[in-house]
Amino acid sequence: MRLLALAATVSVVTLAAACGANGQDGAGSGQAGAPLETRPANGASQQPAFAGQTRAPAVRTEAALTHAVVASGLENPSGS
Structure with a gap:
């Protein structure tokens, strides 16, 4: 029973350490750009919550970002 409790404790501690931030906050660069969508809303009666x-x-x-051709000249790539 003690071995099982020890294994569970070690597993939880290992998982908690693996979920650490590693120096990153995950919030991106913090710089917000201009809105991507600039067209008017589709529905005039639909209003956003905020x-x-x-x-x-x-x-x-x-x-x-790099691109490379992996395969070319395939006659029937979907197999049908």
Whole structure:
């Protein structure tokens, strides 16, 4: 029984340590951009619960992105 309790305690402590912030707050850069959606709302009778609810800020990233062709010339890629 003690071994089971010890194993459970070690597991909980390990999981709690793995869920740490690792120096990141998870809130992004904290800089809000201009709203991505600028068109008027679809339904004139529909009102948001608070100002700006349907206008989330645009997200800008500086992550590098590369593209590569993995397969080409496939006659029937879906298999049917």
